[in-house]
Amino acid sequence: MLIDFRMKNFKSFKNEAILSAEVGERLSRFKKTNTINIGRTSVLKNLLIFGPNGSGKSNLLAGLKTMKHMVLNDPAKVTDVLPASQFLLSTHSDAEDTTFAVDFKKDDSEYKYEFSYNQKIITYERLTLIKKGKESVYFERNQQTFLSLPKSLTDVSERTKANSLFLFTAQQNNDAVAIKAVTWFDEDLIFVESYQEEAIPDDLAMLVKDDRIKKQLLRFLRFADFNIIDIEVLEGEPLPVSGYIIPVLHTNTRLLTVHKVYDSAGNCAGHKKLAVASESRGTQKILMIALSIISAELHGDGKTLLFDEFDDSLHLELSQALIRIFNSESNKNQFLLTTHELQLLDSAIRVDQIYLVEKDFQGVSDLNSVFDFRDMRNTSRQGVSYMKRYIEGRFGATPIIDPEEMLESLSGIRSEANGDE
Known part of the structure; x- marks a missing residue:
């Protein structure tokens, strides 16, 4: 399962964003149902990412999806352009690298994998293993210079293109560790897409x-x-x-x-x-949701399923019922979703399951966990209303909307079209 995901300088996320599924310290609420122990740590079965329209919620999942795409698809030629999508609303970010990093559990090992890149080359890449509490760097690369590398992969490193991920070429050459990591991206990290007039897969x-x-x-x-x-x-x-x-x-x-x-x-x-x-x-x-859940259960559980705009086209009662299923004791999979349905904030969820995205006046998206707000860390009261606190602006991430000015703007357009003074 996913433990955490980090990204920097991708689309509207100029600064580093950290989405962590690791349980918050000293929280016991819904521990039996909403969390699952995976060895070194426990992770949350469900994360809900809230934010106004246009705040950048979808860009967060798009970053993880782009990372998956790059891991599974090697450029055919050294001149092929990589899918760089840096933050554009500043004078320098478009010239800086994009960074993705993920920490996940696969079978009996934990993997930490990260890379940085631009349109032309992979500038940095590292794979770290954690097994039985011991952490070790499996390989590390700074552009085409390898700082750490198993001897068995020396020849493979020399054949790796500047715009190729070494993880891909290592698994292509039957390296067992690389195969495990790539398999997680391919089989355990599942994006549940909207239907959009196409057949269900x-x-x-x-x-x-x-x-x-x-x-x-x-x-x-x-x-x-x-x-x-x-x-x-x-x-x-x-x-x-x-x-x-x-x-x-x-x-x-x-x-x-x-x-x-x-x-x-x-x-x-x-x-x-x-x-x-x-x-x-x-x-x-x-x-799509039901079949995706069934498929995950049939294929060994331990999957991470991601839903963008989860509540779109679903009525509130059904969305709430699905949240309850995701956090049930019998569920052994992980569900990450974006939503703007504020009433889901008052579902049977923990404070560390709630993330908020907001965008500032410079167009920069920011991701925050409600658990990080000082007055929420020690909250254990069953009756606390996260929705009420959100609307009050206690966590930020609320849109600033002035309906009177919006109406006045439209009236002004009508007046100009009629030639009024």
Whole structure:
């Protein structure tokens, strides 16, 4: 699972941002349900990242997603441009490196991996292992000079391009340590994407072919108040819609939902199949979430799933129910999400599970844990309202909105268009 993620000089985050899932010191609230022991430390099963629209919440997850992309995809040529996206609203940040760093647990070892880069080269890279409480640098690199390196990887280092991550080339040459680290990025760090008129990914859609899984999924949907009586998998065939045959553009697999059809008297008159793309965005989203949870459980647990704009298209009661599931004692996975639904602040969560993002007048996003606010560290009262304190501005991160001036601006536009003085 993810222990923490750091990044600097990426998109709206000019300064270092630290997202930590490590439990706060001396906090015992919801310890049995909301945390999980992974050996050296305990981590939180769920982090909620709040902030106004445009504050930079999505950029935080975009940074971790970019890091994953770079770990799994090696530039084909030494002249290929790296996905640098530095902070642009200053006179110097666009000339400085972007840095990503992650600390995670995989099987019986903890890995600390970081790198810095610009559009042309990897300027720094290091992998550190922590095993049985002992920390050791596995490799360290300053541009093309290796400061620390296993002898078995000497030849590999000489073949590593200036714009390639050494972690990638090491795993490509069958290094066991590098393979473990890359596998975590590939299989255990999971971004649950929005549907956006595309098919649910094949690996998730095919889960429905297992009758036991489908039975549990339908039960989940029924208790979430979705009127879907069955789900079918359509493989490799065109999908009939309104009497026409349309090609399958994105994948060979489609999911169809089955609903009851009623006559004018309110009696069931049969069933109708709908493409998932015809369902509401909320239905599409809950299907993605449910199948992602099921997939994580089937593949050994210990996964970290990330949701951007988690509450988008979901009603509050459903969002709150999912938060409760994420923090249940039976859950053995980790869920990180961004949201602007303030009422989720008063879910059954701990103070160290809440992060806030705000953007200052210079366009710089800042990430803060509510646990770091002095008056919250020793709070143990069950009745404390994080939402109320947020709205009062106790934590910052509240948008400064003047509706009267907004209305006046629009009125001014109308007056100018009419030629009024």
